[in-house]
Amino acid sequence: MSRPPCPRRRTGCPLDPPAGLTALSDKPLRRMRYADGHMGWLVTGHATARAILADPRFSSRYELLHLPVPMEGMVSGELPPAPVGDIIGLDAPEHTRYRRLLTGKFTVRRMRQLTERVEQLTAECLDAMEQAGPTADLVEAFAQPVPALMICELLGVPYADRERFQGQVATIFDQTADAEAKGEAYTALLQYLGELVLAKRAEPTDDLLSDLTTSDLTDEELAGIGGLLLAAGLDTTANMLGLGTFALLSNPEQLDALRADPALAEQTVEELLRYLSVADPLPRSALEDVEVEGQVIRAGETVTISVQATNRDPHKFPDPDRLDIHRKATGHLAFGHGAHQCLGQQLARVEMTVAFPALFARFPTLRLAVPPQEVPLRDRSNIYGVINLPVTWDKE
Amino acid sequence: MSDPREPLRLSADRDLCAGAGMCALTAPEVFDQDDEEGLVVLLHPAPAPEHRAAARMAVGLCPAEAIALNSRDATDS
Numbered sequence A: 001m002s003r004p005p006c007p008r009r010r011t012g013c014p015l016d017p018p019a020g021l022t023a024l025s026d027k028p029l030r031r032m033r034y035a036d037g038h039m040g041w042l043v044t045g046h047a048t049a050r051a052i053l054a055d056p057r058f059s060s061r062y063e064l065l066h067l068p069v070p071m072e073g074m075v076s077g078e079l080p081p082a083p084v085g086d087i088i089g090l091d092a093p094e095h096t097r098y099r100r101l102l103t104g105k106f107t108v109r110r111m112r113q114l115t116e117r118v119e120q121l122t123a124e125c126l127d128a129m130e131q132a133g134p135t136a137d138l139v140e141a142f143a144q145p146v147p148a149l150m151i152c153e154l155l156g157v158p159y160a161d162r163e164r165f166q167g168q169v170a171t172i173f174d175q176t177a178d179a180e181a182k183g184e185a186y187t188a189l190l191q192y193l194g195e196l197v198l199a200k201r202a203e204p205t206d207d208l209l210s211d212l213t214t215s216d217l218t219d220e221e222l223a224g225i226g227g228l229l230l231a232a233g234l235d236t237t238a239n240m241l242g243l244g245t246f247a248l249l250s251n252p253e254q255l256d257a258l259r260a261d262p263a264l265a266e267q268t269v270e271e272l273l274r275y276l277s278v279a280d281p282l283p284r285s286a287l288e289d290v291e292v293e294g295q296v297i298r299a300g301e302t303v304t305i306s307v308q309a310t311n312r313d314p315h316k317f318p319d320p321d322r323l324d325i326h327r328k329a330t331g332h333l334a335f336g337h338g339a340h341q342c343l344g345q346q347l348a349r350v351e352m353t354v355a356f357p358a359l360f361a362r363f364p365t366l367r368l369a370v371p372p373q374e375v376p377l378r379d380r381s382n383i384y385g386v387i388n389l390p391v392t393w394d395k396e
Numbered sequence B: 001m002s003d004p005r006e007p008l009r010l011s012a013d014r015d016l017c018a019g020a021g022m023c024a025l026t027a028p029e030v031f032d033q034d035d036e037e038g039l040v041v042l043l044h045p046a047p048a049p050e051h052r053a054a055a056r057m058a059v060g061l062c063p064a065e066a067i068a069l070n071s072r073d074a075t076d077s
Helices: A046-053 A094-106 A108-112 A115-132 A138-143 A145-155 A159-173 A179-202 A208-212 A219-235 A237-250 A252-260 A262-276 A345-362 B022-026 B049-061
Strands: A029-033 A039-043 A135-137 A282-286 A290-292 A295-297 A302-305 A390-392 B009-012 B031-033 B040-042 B067-070
Touching: A039 A046, A046 A282, A046 A290, A046 A302, A094 A108, A094 A208, A094 A219, A108 A345, A108 B022, A108 B031, A115 A138, A115 A145, A115 A345, A135 A138, A138 A145, A138 A237, A145 A159, A145 A208, A145 A219, A145 A237, A145 A345, A159 A179, A159 A219, A179 A208, A179 A219, A208 A219, A219 A237, A237 A252, A237 A262, A237 A345, A252 A262, A252 A345, A262 A345, B009 B040, B022 B031, B022 B049, B049 B067
Parallel strands: A039 A302
Antiparallel strands: A029 A039, A135 A390, A282 A302, A290 A295, B009 B067, B031 B040
16 A cells, blocks of 8 residues: 655645545544655544644654655755754753743733734724725735734834844745755844844843843843744734635625624634644654554654644534634644644734734725635645735725 | 533643643633743632533643543542
8 A cells, every 4th residue: 555645735725625634534643654755644633633742752853853745955854953942843841941931921811911902003004905905915914914013012023124034934934945045044033033132131121032031041042932933923823814814705604794793703713723724734753652543653753743634623523624603613723732832822812803803894895806716825835824815895 | 511510620730731821711710820931820629600611621622731620529628
């Protein structure tokens, strides 16, 4: 029996997982051949994914992972360890130590306190978009600036420098960028954050980076963590806003329901998170032999969790391919699971819960300005989304 | 499904907690996060009947298995 490679993004509907992935949901754990020839595993079942992500016998350390899809210019099996401050690629106890310095800054309460500020920033973006209208690239006018303004303000990164770091972040997540280009982008991003950290140490301001200078973190650690938070804050919610708008415009009955009852905003956000699963996949490597679903994953074998597939597992979510904002989508794995579950998820929730209803309230006639099949997709990025979303509306 | 009228005893382990906030989001009457580390604070180990369903859901959603349901027999003292 052949061992197929990881199904790649989007051969059919741009809002659905690749055909190969949905068909696997009846087999939650299966063998998969990796880009470097490694025989590892693919997880498409929700319960199996949860169990593995919560299990400390599965490591997140980059140097132990095999990549499910190839990176240009990279020889097999040579992923370096996580650079300083990139806590996504660490295990406990190192990961725990760093994470505990950050979790207090991203609590439900603190993020909800930002609601009013997110409303202001959203209104400013919508004002500018309306004035320049009646057409816009929704990504450039709305989906990118709303979370970018908020994360910059929260971290204490000057928004005016955004042109400098936005491209670097895009390159880091771009699967078509070669290893050298990624390395250069990452070095440049760290250089920028390093300068900023020195400035905050010299003259602290009221923001997260300045707060962290009072911890025992070194300048190098602070720059690394700052880079991670900035990248995560810029490129995740932005893609949810862009792709989420595309999804709602493509499902007008769902959009009408949201417009009719804005109290549905929170569960609409959860359903969009489930349905779109933009941050995908999640890799882990077994530190020892582990039995899962009656099969033994050997020490050293990589397991790739397809978030898209697990979030469309019919055992967990009935009629999973249907976007249904009345559904209880809680329990989706869009933010991951286990010790690494998204640190910024409560910020993302606040941003989206504010931004989607505000957008559709401002532009009741918002619609695509191009046929849906012409919307360019980020199908070679670690974070899926739309590259542009040309929209138009009727001017009053 | 469990009987919502059945008493419920909860426990929380801050050493395991990942500070993701799922419990405080899902059952804010029962769970909170401290401001310093963002780790779980159990407000009501024996939540009122109207908060039990949310508390159970929070236990199921916790990414780090840091909060648990304990049977009445095991924890009553």
